[in-house]
Amino acid sequence: MTSPFRFTSPEPADGTTGTAAAVHAQVTRDFGIEGALPFVALSAAPDLMAGAWALMRESLLSGHASRTEKELVTYGVSRANRCPFCVGAHTLLLHAGGDRELAGSLARGERPADPEHDRLLAWGQDMRGRWPFAADDAPEFVGSALAFHFINRIVSALIDEEAVSGGADPAELLDTEAGHALVRAVRARPEPGLSLPLLGTGGPQPSWAAGTPVGAAFVALRTAAHAGAGLLDEPDATFVRESVAAWDGFTPLTGDGLPDRAERPGARLALLAARAPYRITAEDVKAWRVEPFTDHCLVHLVAFGAMLAVERVEAGLTAQG
Template identity: 65%
Template sequence: MTGPFRYTSPEPPKSATGVVADVYAQLATDFGIDRAVTFVVLSAAPPLLAGTWAVMRESLLAGQASRTGKEVVAAGVSLANRCPFCVTAHTVLLHATGDHALAERIARGEQPEDSRHRQLLAWGKDMSTPQPFSSGEAPEYIGTALAFHFINRIVSSLLTEEMLPGGAEKYRLVRSVAGRSLARTVRRELVPGESLALLETEGAAPAWAADTPIGAAFGALRAAAHLGAELLGDEDAALVRASVAAWDGVAPLPLHGEELPARAERPGARLALLAARAPYRITDEDVAAWLAPPFTDHCLVHLIAFGAICAVERIEDTLITRTEEHA
């Protein structure tokens, strides 16, 4: 396959089997976007695909919190991470909820008129600030935000910035029409937990998930993503973890030269660290320096996911620390 895929060649979705085919089927029904490239790019690693889909479904799509509010948070996260693909996707999905003016204000980089939406957008950009939602809604909002901190990094690393062919998403009419085509699906009420049967890994559920299906989904994604550390030596994996731990978990600051391993000397550590802290800076040369036999698409997806989950966990730590401080 070509088009939006920068470095991988996923199998055509129509040829999928097993859990990959099952995820695609649920994705089409519950998300409304058949063969969404955000997930197709993960298909070489089925446990990652299933975990990523489950976290997004159980936090953003299912549950009782406002879908519009969660889309605003996801847009804020995507703006903070400089992921234009995902920002556009969430403006389209806001059109699908019927919030057309809100969608276009965010698309133009403006503040929402509604004060609650302004607070949610600001929190999505900086999760260390006080939470503008109730404790009962927290698992869905936190799960949505962390899901897109992970997805943004996958997208920025492995996909082009264009959501639609030819960059058609830059036109307001196209965004609106695309959103309206998804309106019926977006407004459906989903049964929580139906994605959990697709999971192929298990991990501890975080306390913030409060015994919701989001916790099992997040634990599975975390376990699958950490498998990527096995592609690095112990020293390189430790370097990635230490660099991410030294980051404040908030500011999207670029890496300084001395913090980034040399491409020729430690290409795997460099690639994973860029995926964690500055995925939009990954170049063809960075990938080519590492992606050679015996490494495959499966390996590349896992390595990027390892960097992404390290960043997500750092953000999660910051969130927990600030929550305890405000308690």
């Protein structure tokens, strides 16, 4: 059977131990999907896996804001990031939540008929505008959006989207035992904070998180991802940071300013992970991944670039009065 993963060979969910196994158990219970591919792809680096899961769980799955509305935002994020796997996943999750008409219209390339839904989708596609939700709901909406700015990049870099983005009918997928488990999970509201014991040390939280579990999860993921900078020499790490900081957060990357594969392969990989992860090739990975680099290292380098992009998007958030 062809692996759905590019460039790494992660352990299947039932073969993991420790933090990775604990994350998989929560994902199965609260997300409703056993062996969810984005988290399997991160499992070679359990600190990253736990941070990404916690940020998604505490913002998208928990809380009091509408799950439908948060799914619309994350659908918009995934469209903006050209991540067909995640676009399809959010469409399926809308179906599972009972929003079949809305999901169908999105799948046909239509805008939502409801103006509020349309504003949420538009904000997900470009988060520099005014928030289309109450300030009290910012931890959940901003957290969900930033979670998928990270997850989209992990998926596009490390998962073969063509191999797993099939055109199956959502109604048929949900009319199975696994589909019924997904429906139950989507329509539940898991208790906030239960992912936090999986995380490492924290730090100052962003103001938009308002001291919620979402903020703790964001800090943990950010800390774990920035550890990937240690895989680059200082000039390359600085180059990637400055290149992403000078970007607007949304414009697709062209060939201009992309480091040479032979001369600066690590900087090239990290910058692609930030701005165009779907453009990462086997040649790019092969040029960088030499002894002693492992799957753990590659996941961390991709995560470093992905988190720089997340922080760039975060920095562009419009101040809300």
